[in-house]
Amino acid sequence: MGGARDVGWVAAGLVLAAGACYCIYRLTRGQRRGARRLGLRPSRSAEDLTNGSYDDILNAEQLQKLLYLLESTEDPVIIEKALVTLGNNAAFSANQVIIRELGGITIIGSQINNPNQSIKEKALNALNNLSVNVENQIKIKVYVNQVCEDVLSGPLNSAEQLAGLRLLTNMTVTNDHQHVLSAYVAGLFHVLLTGNGSTKVQVLKLLLNLSENPAMTDGLLGAQVDSSFLSLFDVHVAKEILVRALTLFQNIDNCFKKEGRLVPQPPFPEGSLFYLLYGDECAQKMRALVYHHDTDVKEKVTMIPKF
Ligand SMILES: *[C@@H]1O[C@H](CO)[C@@H](O)[C@H](O)[C@H]1NC(C)=O
Ligand SMILES: *[C@@H]1O[C@H](CO)[C@@H](O)[C@H](O)[C@H]1NC(C)=O
Ligand SMILES: *[C@@H]1O[C@H](CO)[C@@H](O)[C@H](O)[C@H]1NC(C)=O
Ligand SMILES: *[C@@H]1O[C@H](CO)[C@@H](O)[C@H](O)[C@H]1NC(C)=O
Numbered sequence: 001m002g003g004a005r006d007v008g009w010v011a012a013g014l015v016l017a018a019g020a021c022y023c024i025y026r027l028t029r030g031q032r033r034g035a036r037r038l039g040l041r042p043s044r045s046a047e048d049l050t051n052g053s054y055d056d057i058l059n060a061e062q063l064q065k066l067l068y069l070l071e072s073t074e075d076p077v078i079i080e081k082a083l084v085t086l087g088n089n090a091a092f093s094a095n096q097v098i099i100r101e102l103g104g105i106t107i108i109g110s111q112i113n114n115p116n117q118s119i120k121e122k123a124l125n126a127l128n129n130l131s132v133n134v135e136n137q138i139k140i141k142v143y144v145n146q147v148c149e150d151v152l153s154g155p156l157n158s159a160e161q162l163a164g165l166r167l168l169t170n171m172t173v174t175n176d177h178q179h180v181l182s183a184y185v186a187g188l189f190h191v192l193l194t195g196n197g198s199t200k201v202q203v204l205k206l207l208l209n210l211s212e213n214p215a216m217t218d219g220l221l222g223a224q225v226d227s228s229f230l231s232l233f234d235v236h237v238a239k240e241i242l243v244r245a246l247t248l249f250q251n252i253d254n255c256f257k258k259e260g261r262l263v264p265q266p267p268f269p270e271g272s273l274f275y276l277l278y279g280d281e282c283a284q285k286m287r288a289l290v291y292h293h294d295t296d297v298k299e300k301v302t303m304i305p306k307f
């Protein structure tokens with residue numbers, strides 16, 4: 001019963017949205033110059049704002065309609081289409097500001113809790129595009145804990161896990177919000193070691209961002225990491241993984257040495273990354289990599305001074 005009413009409401013909403021947008025389209029057609037001055041371009045075809053292949057830039061009114069639609073519908077197909085359209089529009093810097101000012105980050109952010117994995121992924125993608133803007137990052141920050149927990153507990157190698165990792169990577173491009181990830185470092189290493197190639201590369205990109213920040217060094221070196229981590233330094237490992245793993249080592253080593261501490265205070269616990277990186281087995285692997293056939297790999301190894 002409620003379901004049928006919902007469908008009716010959604011259909012009415014769509015017609016309303018489409019109708020309103022068509023009016024806006026007619027109106028704005030005569031005001032192109034004015035709209036251009038505002039940095040907004042009226043759409044050529046606004047009949048269906050939720051059409052995912054729609055490649056024009058929506059204006060503020062259209063974005064507002066779309067956010068309203070997203071807030072008021074429970075139809076997964078419409079939610080997903082609205083998120084994709086908003087995500088595509090969030091690739092443009094003017095729209096990143098408009099969507100934030102319309103309260104869109106909260107509306108999109110609430111969809112990362114949607115039990116439908118496909119919708120969750122689209123919400124994460126949209127937030128990722130919105131995260132290019134520094135002020136948006138401040139608003140997106142409240143979702144970082146949730147995204148971390150989903151990345152660590154969600155299905156391994158899934159599209160939504162990758163989307164979450166991408167969002168976390170872009171949220172750590174600066175050092176501003178990295179401390180939020182401190183509690184999840186050991187979990188991220190676990191995903192790194194259990195995930196497939198695509199997952200490994202994305203986790204490494206994220207860890208690389210953290211590794212350049214001296215404030216994160218103790219958290220990284222103190223994390224409990226399985227000894228299979230060292231197999232990332234095996235000779236046959238794919239270059240895109242091997243070079244990133246070596247860069248991770250190099251960055252952490254640089255930050256650690258910069259602090260001039262030969263003996264860590266307090267000492268890192270048994271089973272931590274510190275023991276793996278500065279142990280005999282790792283030293284052996286580095287010596288073997290000096291003879292690697294790839295010059296980029298060789299170069300990286302020689303940049304870790306100990307070897
Ligand atoms: C979406 O828009 C494209 C281009 O305007 C059109 O070819 C396509 O049929 C539309 N798809 C849907 C589902 O409306
Ligand atoms: C999840 O959303 C997609 C996209 O709209 C839809 O096709 C699918 O049926 C939904 N899955 C579930 C389990 O509701
Ligand atoms: C995000 O932005 C990129 C360009 O930066 C674009 O290719 C992509 O389609 C956008 N949309 C989503 C949902 O990621
Ligand atoms: C994420 O950050 C990378 C590196 O800074 C950048 O190239 C990319 O465009 C960003 N992606 C999105 C969707 O913002």
Ligand SMILES: *[C@@H]1O[C@H](CO)[C@@H](O)[C@H](O)[C@H]1NC(C)=O
Binds near residue numbers: 158197198199
């Ligand atoms: C990782 O797993 C996902 C999901 O099964 C798959 O789509 C992707 O192609 C895999 N990547 C690699 C490099 O194996």
Ligand SMILES: *[C@@H]1O[C@H](CO)[C@@H](O)[C@H](O)[C@H]1NC(C)=O
Binds near residue numbers: 172173174175208
């Ligand atoms: C994070 O990584 C991206 C590329 O993935 C890079 O552009 C950015 O400078 C890095 N930021 C930090 C703080 O390391």
